[in-house]
Amino acid sequence: MALGEPPSLIIICPGASFAAALRQRFHVLDFFSSGQSPEAFLAAAAAAVPGPPRAAVVWAGGPFRVDAAFLDAVPSLRCVISTAAGVDHIDLHECARRGVVVANSGNVYSTDVADHAVGMLVDVLRRVSAAERFVRHGLWPVQGGYPLGSKLGGKRVGIIGLGNIGSLIAKRLQAFGCVIYYNSRTSKDSVSYKYFPNVLDLASESDVLIVACTLNKETRHIVNKQVLEALGKDGVVINVGRGANVDEVDLVHALQEGKIAGAGLDVFQNEPKVPAQLLAMDNVVLTPHVAAQTSESRSDLCDHTIRNLEAFFAGKPLLTPVLP
Amino acid sequence: MESLGVLMLDPMDDYLKQELGRRFQLLRLWDAPPDRHDDFLRANAESIRAVVTGGGSGADAALIDALPGLEIIASYSVGVDRVDLPRCRERGIRVTNTPGVLTDDVADLAVGLAIAALRRIPQADRYLRAGQWKDNGDYPLTTRFSGKRVGIIGLGRIGLAIAKRGEGFDCPVSYYQRRDLAHANYTYYPTVVELARNSDVLVVACSLNEQSRRIVDREVIEALGPRGVLVNIGRGGHVDEPELVSALVDGRLGGAGLDVYADEPDVPEALMALDNVVLAPHMGSGSLETRTAMADLVLGNLEAHVLKKPLLTPVV
Numbered sequence: 215m216a217l218g219e220p221p222s223l224i225i226i227c228p229g230a231s232f233a234a235a236l237r238q239r240f241h242v243l244d245f246f247s248s249g250q251s252p253e254a255f256l257a258a259a260a261a262a263v264p265g266p267p268r269a270a271v272v273w274a275g276g277p278f279r280v281d282a283a284f285l286d287a288v289p290s291l292r293c294v295i296s297t298a299a300g301v302d303h304i305d306l307h308e309c310a311r312r313g314v315v316v317a318n319s320g321n322v323y324s325t326d327v328a329d330h331a332v333g334m335l336v337d338v339l340r341r342v343s344a345a346e347r348f349v350r351h352g353l354w355p356v357q358g359g360y361p362l363g364s365k366l367g368g369k370r371v372g373i374i375g376l377g378n379i380g381s382l383i384a385k386r387l388q389a390f391g392c393v394i395y396y397n398s399r400t401s402k403d404s405v406s407y408k409y410f411p412n413v414l415d416l417a418s419e420s421d422v423l424i425v426a427c428t429l430n431k432e433t434r435h436i437v438n439k440q441v442l443e444a445l446g447k448d449g450v451v452i453n454v455g456r457g458a459n460v461d462e463v464d465l466v467h468a469l470q471e472g473k474i475a476g477a478g479l480d481v482f483q484n485e486p487k488v489p490a491q492l493l494a495m496d497n498v499v500l501t502p503h504v505a506a507q508t509s510e511s512r513s514d515l516c517d518h519t520i521r522n523l524e525a526f527f528a529g530k531p532l533l534t535p536v537l538p
Numbered sequence: 539m540e541s542l543g544v545l546m547l548d549p550m551d552d553y554l555k556q557e558l559g560r561r562f563q564l565l566r567l568w569d570a571p572p573d574r575h576d577d578f579l580r581a582n583a584e585s586i587r588a589v590v591t592g593g594g595s596g597a598d599a600a601l602i603d604a605l606p607g608l609e610i611i612a613s614y615s616v617g618v619d620r621v622d623l624p625r626c627r628e629r630g631i632r633v634t635n636t637p638g639v640l641t642d643d644v645a646d647l648a649v650g651l652a653i654a655a656l657r658r659i660p661q662a663d664r665y666l667r668a669g670q671w672k673d674n675g676d677y678p679l680t681t682r683f684s685g686k687r688v689g690i691i692g693l694g695r696i697g698l699a700i701a702k703r704g705e706g707f708d709c710p711v712s713y714y715q716r717r718d719l720a721h722a723n724y725t726y727y728p729t730v731v732e733l734a735r736n737s738d739v740l741v742v743a744c745s746l747n748e749q750s751r752r753i754v755d756r757e758v759i760e761a762l763g764p765r766g767v768l769v770n771i772g773r774g775g776h777v778d779e780p781e782l783v784s785a786l787v788d789g790r791l792g793g794a795g796l797d798v799y800a801d802e803p804d805v806p807e808a809l810m811a812l813d814n815v816v817l818a819p820h821m822g823s824g825s826l827e828t829r830t831a832m833a834d835l836v837l838g839n840l841e842a843h844v845l846k847k848p849l850l851t852p853v854v
Contacts, residue, residue, distance in 0.1 A: 329683045329707065333659050334547055336650030340643075340825065341637060343660040350818040354803040365825040389706030390646055486671040493667050501662040502671040508657075510682040514554045 227273040256287040266290035273296035279307040287458030320534035322514040322530035323506035330505035331454045334478030372420030375427025417444035431454035439464040457483040543585035554833035579604045596620020619746035633854040634839040639831035640823035645699035648771045651795025689737030692744025736762035742772040776799040
């Protein structure tokens, strides 16, 4: 590649503004505006002049997998960047084998997800959305005040996963007078919150459970029937992780049977499908996977991706490496 | 405990009603039909020495004048803007309210309404329940709450509690009130308009009196602007409601989270038609824990009065 020419990269990510921002700095091969099939696109990329791409930005939410076939199709790739914290769509083993470095979105979404979790908790405990429906249906003059909610102060909040998101949630809820407990793979010496080595014990001593962990083999259905029963009939679950962190069937049953008091759910096992039983409940708040979706986080993602790419092309370490 | 004759103006709260009935000679104004209230008061005037009222009912001059034996008015609220305080002072009638115990709940709801308004939580919930996620795809992007400039009108107990919560979200906090508190962490503005101009979220957290009536007027609303959000957990009377509605409809104000209105429980149709507002039914203190604590404060004040001890939370 000639000196002074911007480096080439592949992007597989919907969203015109993202591509436009990258085009200002790089030579972009954009799948979503190519009109080609995935195979044709990758083959064309591999044959691109003046030079084939050494980096790829690949959307985490879509059907693309960066696997052996993908890497074989574009052997020039030395760097893969995910648009999310998650890298489930990237075969890390294959990348490691080939010496391909991998980066994720770091903490760009963490603040918004934490804010949404707190907003959902206030909503569930203080019945904001339910009372809003009451007002909009004209029931306030007819039925008098809306039934009382429950105070946040003094509630024991058990956070499952004390990573960046969990820590931001903890800081916010402390200002509301909540007591913070947590479960994580290992305890963290730098925090003063009480650690529980397993989620069942955490649930037994908590009034609220907030799921803020990644999804992997260990955390699939980490909230299940036993955990919900341990949480108890005044308990509330907030899920801003992944739908599969919670056994959705168990959760619906627990709500139907009054085994827990309520839930705030931003994620579901089979999005955009949501169990019909939940739609009829007033003690749940349901949002369509919006916790990270603000214009600020989109712009932060763009800036962050550009910084990772610039680091890679300058031969420097990635800002938020997953591999190595 | 001697038999203090207590008149309760409306049902308010079951626990409070039961305890008043247990501890005192309770008369319930709503036992008489609305058009016989005057007769009821006349018939019982001699025995009524205390009135228990709520924030909305208050106690006006007509009521106070109808009760020659009245010694104390205990309000089940922190706001006493509807109690004729000058008339009480003239008559030597004590007045108590319920400060402190509801501070956290009101502050929690204020911040909850701010997040709900900016992140559109009730709207997104509505979208999902209406099947739109399946039919129309993703809900549109909203705007981040953390880091937004929070301006608070009134830095009293509730205002300070809101400020503390705002700090947890790294929100720069500023405030307006008559007195500059020279607070280390919060910026003072000497006028509400300047506060609004420098805020993304403007929260009304002061008491309602002659100076603060309609303190949020057209000028303040426009200074807050097309991306600004107004949160009102004070009183409907703090805001010029027709101006608020018009600004929201026109887009001169970005959004609002409201717990109080000019004429509760009636919410203007024009507000109900908007998607950029979150509407709550005056439930700032609406948790079981807090309402119980408020009731206990009402009962405690009445008992202190009977025992000739200092009142717990006197206003007059």
